[in-house]
Amino acid sequence: MEMLNKELQDQLREVFEKLEDNVTIALFTDGGDCETCNETKSFMEELSGLSEKLFVKLYTTTDNVDLAKEYNVTMVPSIVLLNAKGEYEGVKFNGIPAGHEINSLIPALLEVSGATSELPEDITKEIKSFDKAINIKVFVTLACPHCAGAVQKAHKLALMNKNIDAEMIEAQTFMEISNKFNVSGVPKIVINDEYELVGNQPIQAFLTEMQKI
Amino acid sequence: MAFQFSLDNHNIKEPTPDTLYDLIIIGGGPAGLNAALYAKRKGLDVAILTRQIGGQIINTSSVDNYLGTKNSTGVELVETFKSHVSSLDVQIAEYVDVEEITPNTAVNEHSVKLTDNRIFKGRTILLATGTNHRHLDVEGEDRLAGRGVAYCAICDAPLYKNKNVIIAGGGNSAVEAALDLAKVANHVTIVHRSQFRADKVLIDELYHNSKIDIHLQSQIKSIEGEEFMTHINVLDKENNSDFIVEADGIFIEIGNVPNSYLLKGLVEFNDLGEVIVDEKCATNIPGIYAAGDVTIVNYKQIIIATSDGAKAALAANDYINMQKAKERIENYGNVK
Known part of the structure; x- marks a missing residue:
């Protein structure tokens, strides 16, 4: 099944020229026919075909229990990005990052590859100062134009501090968990399953909530 | 399942804080983008x-009133704007929030500070920040925001599959939201305090949709629910009686308020909080311009905001040329 048309492939190929180093896309499915798993697999394989720096590894949550635990994979499909050393840096997508979410996947791939963007010094210092384990869930829909921005910020925080784990959750695919967190508007940001933000908030708003932990 | 991909341009260059820009545009809507196009073509x-x-x-599912585009989605129209602008090497910082504008007319070097503390400098500044959603300002609205109270139909419609929703409002955006939600929701109720202001073509479509109920002359008094919204209390203004509409969500589409706070206390506003500008989009501070929905311009329309952006950019260019001419004359005087 072809997910990306020729035009999109060309555009992505150009963007991927900016990849600094290798990135492994570790894709977890349940090994069966979970919702959007096949589409996500095709999408990831097509992406990796567009750059020699992108690699896909397929895992299942049944056969790779320890690895799933290490990366905190609790839903399928789940995309875990690993840097050139094979390390997990807290960047994860649950559900297919299609629609507008391709715009959070691309910066995530670039950043994990080492093509990082700089933030001002004082903000960087604050982000690095968090020493407790922090999980950031960003609930999205694929039709939401504002959501990719929120996901991108959450992932940036994770990349800057190894105590932070950030995951996109596609709300329609994971209705149950979305209902559990009362997601009725996206993007909805939930920090450590407790502190909530609605909307594509500035990075400072994330930090303010994180300080409450 | 078929998936669409809405790829942004990821090759756009970010502006740098140590550059003095001729024009810093705050806002990336039609006014801001068209201003960038015009300014860039003037060499700024x-x-x-x-x-x-x-x-x-x-956030608009369809745009049918922009000349030259028919049956376009909002995102598609933005894509065409964006690809035009980005072909001209305009530097763009996206997903950033501006915290403060500090004008300095003495040296014609105004600064713009972001919430992430980066500071950019410009000879001229254009505020094209548009508007924010107007709130109903009723009990329950803020408390239940994100818990049934929603402002972006295109974002949140998928979350209301087979559910019952209310749309508050009677303009184009309310009617479009109702039609969009009727495609996924179980039932849609429109509640509006007066008569429809939407275009006739849209209203006709509304009345032909069996999934949609309509209450006009009906004022929402409160949004109720504990953890999640459950219903609204409404005043029927014609019969002066109260009624209840039960629903899982309410989309508030009752218009907009100007997003002008960055210039508050600096330039003149009208009573609605809109920035007062002259026919060249100039504010009362030399070098500071405003364009589009954030200003006093009548009729908040894409094509009107777009053309205002062009005016502002041309005016900024004239202003910069005049300043440069002045500087040259002054320097000449000094040399002598």
Whole structure:
């Protein structure tokens, strides 16, 4: 099944020229026919075909229990990005990052590859100062134009501090968990399953909530 | 299942804080983007600082009143704007929020500070920040925001599959939201305090949709629910009686308020909080311009905001040329 048309492939190929180093896309499915798993697999394989720096590894949550635990994979499909050393840096997508979410996947791939963007010094210092384990869930829909921005910020925080784990959750695919967190508007940001933000908030708003932990 | 991909341009260059730009545009909607196009064509160094390229249009499911485009989605129209602008090497910082504008007319070097503390400098500044959603300002609205109270139909419609929803409002955006939600929701009720202001073509479509109920002359008094919204209390203004509409969600589409706070206390506003500008989009501070929905311009329309952006950019260019001429004369005087 072809997910990306020729035009999109060309555009992505150009963007991927900016990849600094290798990135492994570790894709977890349940090994069966979970919702959007096949589409996500095709999408990831097509992406990796567009750059020699992108690699896909397929895992299942049944056969790779320890690895799933290490990366905190609790839903399928789940995309875990690993840097050139094979390390997990807290960047994860649950559900297919299609629609507008391709715009959070691309910066995530670039950043994990080492093509990082700089933030001002004082903000960087604050982000690095968090020493407790922090999980950031960003609930999205694929039709939401504002959501990719929120996901991108959450992932940036994770990349800057190894105590932070950030995951996109596609709300329609994971209705149950979305209902559990009362997601009725996206993007909805939930920090450590407790502190909530609605909307594509500035990075400072994330930090303010994180300080409450 | 078929998936669409809405790929942004990821090759756009970010502006740098140590450059003095000719024009810094705050806002990436139609006014800001068209200003960038015009300014760039005049040879100005331009930077756009924006929360999101496209502005409000990206929340619009269809745009049918922009000359030359028919049956376009908001996102598609933004894509055409964006690809035009980005072909001209305009530097854009997206997903950023501006915290403060500090004008300095003495040296014609105004500064714009972002919430992430980066500071950009420009000879001229254009505020094209558009508007924010107007709130109903009723009990329960803030408390239940994100818990049934929603403001972006295109974003949140998928979450209301087979559920019952209310749309508050009677303009084009309310009617479009109702029609969009009727495609996924179980039932849609429109509640509006007066008569429809939407275009006739849209209203006709509304009345032909069996999934949609309509209550006009009906004022929402409160939004109720504990953890989640459950119903609204409504006043029927014609019969002066109260009624209840039960629903899982309410989309508030009752218009907009100007997003002008960055210039508050600096330039003149009208009573609605809109920036007062002259026919060249100039504010009362030399070098500071405003364009589009954030200003006093009548009729908040994409095409009107777009053309205002062009005016502002041309005016900024004239202003910069005049300043440069003045500087040359002064320097000449000094040499002598």
